[in-house]
Amino acid sequence: MISTIKNRFTNSSTMDMTKGKPYKVIIAFAIPLMIGNVFQQLYSMVDTMVVGRFIGTNALAAVGATSPVVQLLIGLIVGLTGGLSVVVAQKFGAGAKKLTRKSIINGLYLTIAISIIITVLGLLLNRALFELINTAEDIIDGALVYSSILFIGAITTAIYNYEVAVLRAFGNSFIPLVFLIISSVLNVVLDIFFVVSLGLGIAGVGIATVLAQFISCILCYFYMRKSFDVLTFEKDDYKLDMSLIKEQIRVGMPMAFFQSLLSISFLFVQSALNTLGNNEVAAYTAAYKMDTLMLQILSAFGTSISTFTAQNYGSNDFDRVKQGAKSCLKITITISIITALIVYFFGETFMILFVGKDESEVIRLGIQYVRFTSCFYIILGVNFVIRFVLTGVGQAIVPLGVGILEVFIRALAAYYLIYPLGFTGMTYTNPLCWGVSTLLIALTYPTLLNKSFNKKYQRLVENYS
Helix, strand or coil, rough: CHHHHHHHHHHCCCCCCCCCCCHHHHHHHHEEEEHHHHHHHHHHHHHHHHHHHHHCCCHHHHHHHHHHHHHHHHHHHHHHHHHHHHHHHHHHCCCHHHEEEHHHHHHHHHHCCCCCCCCHHHHHHHHHHHHHHCCCHHHHHHHHHHHHHHHHHHHHHHHHHHHHHHHHHCCHHHHHHHHHHHHHHHHHHHHHHHHHCCCCCHHHHHHHHHHHHHHHHHHHHHHHHHEEEEHCCCCCHHCCHHHHHHHHHHHHHHHHHHHHHHHHHHHHHHHHHHHHCCHHHHHHHHHHHHHHHHHHHHHHHHHHHHHHHHHHHHHCCCCHHHHHHHHHHHHHHHHHHHHHHHHHHHHHHHHHHCCCEEEEEEHHHHHHHHHHHHHHHHHHHHHHHHHHHHHHHHHHHCHHHHHHHHHHHHHHHHHHHHHHCCCHHHHHHHHHHHHHHHHHHHHHHHHHHHHHHHHHHHHHHHHHH
């Protein structure tokens, strides 16, 4: 397996996922992604540690309160670039170089336009959103400072995410890992410099994050320009192509809205959580890092199976798509079980990373949360595989439907679980959402997958007749 990974990424800047044993190809692509995602989460944890230990519990609660508001808008970027990469991967898998180049350029236009809108909306609406979710007065100023800095840097975040998405569409998940490691190390160093040395507080954490992403963006651009022959653009490639724009909107925007709808659903949860007290907010902020870490691991395999599916769907190998889905499902279920066991036995050690040992109530609440939710990671793993396979064949409307469903579930959970049961109700909310949305996706999966295959087959018949 090690030699497979090495060969995949040292002999070429791209990976052809239409060849080789599906499980080996998926793992070889996913491992750099997984390392990168975990590394990214680790430096996010360092942000949290620096805030909690060097600024204080209120500052930790302020950063936690920004999460659903920032993700409401930044989530649009993540979802959009992921959707755009599906279109690029399909063109690349079909061997259509000119269409691949035009897809990349037109996708960049969409990415820049959306990021500008996000910056404007974020700066205009962040205070209103914080007030809407009952953010405490003693933490709202810190939340405003942190979120405003992230919104100002939204265009850098957008372009970097798009560059990485294009690299992954070509089957290259190793180079994004290299840039991410560089960015992560810079982020940690800058965190310590801005917060500990300069005493900039929460603002320092935000500045460090944006600056680290900006450097990654520049490095990624120069690498892509130098390494990919397919990215030798011609004058005609820069023209706005409305047919491609429509295709990218059809695939990308449902994924973008899915991410934002998830954030809307978390706004209901955060609103209820904010009424419980700063200890509860701080405990959830730290404990949810464990869920986020698991999400990053599963996301690596989700991106892997999405790229695998898109390339093989583009080359019309439908049986290989199904084989890849089964292999990825086995892998994610195994990882989910192992992670749940680790979380259960080492939950207290995990919590102490974020708060001092004297914060006994925060630690107790955090352990309660991670031990319960980790038992449901296996359901989340199934969710990711099914959803990303459907995304890879262009069925992006499903994530949108799931996003809408989760808004309703979390809204109901906030009022019927969190308000009456307190933090205990909080621990039930995510597993409930994961279970219901996974059931919905599993029921629609066979029909939607076959629908995509039949549509592609009919198109092939028409082209040859």
